[in-house]
Amino acid sequence: MGSKENSEAFIDSLPQSWAVIAGLANPERIAMALNSAEEYLVNAKNNLVLLLTPPFDKMHLNPGYIKGYPPGLSLQVIF
Numbered sequence: 001m002g003s004k005e006n007s008e009a010f011i012d013s014l015p016q017s018w019a020v021i022a023g024l025a026n027p028e029r030i031a032m033a034l035n036s037a038e039e040y041l042v043n044a045k046n047n048l049v050l051l052l053t054p055p056f057d058k059m060h061l062n063p064g065y066i067k068g069y070p071p072g073l074s075l076q077v078i079f
Contacts, residue, residue: 008059011040012052 004010016037019025025033041050055071056063 006059008054008056009052009063010054011036013037013041013050016041 016033019033020030023030040053042048043050052066055069056067057071059067
């Protein structure tokens with residue numbers, strides 16, 4: 001889960017965010033995390049920032065409570 005090899009949640013905002021907030025990754029990795037977050041998680045047209053994508057829906061693995069959220073649930077922000 002949370003890997004580019006997975007069909008669900010191949011990108012999650014938490015690891016991308018903490019890579020930057022913690023400041024422990026090298027600058028190239030931080031830039032890659034931010035670029036990936038912007039490419040896959042930010043939907044500027046609809047003022048949305050996704051928590052992860054694609055949503056957990058049919059995966060046989062159980063990531064916990066987040067799998068109970070309906071697909072398409074997102075955080076709306078104003079930017």
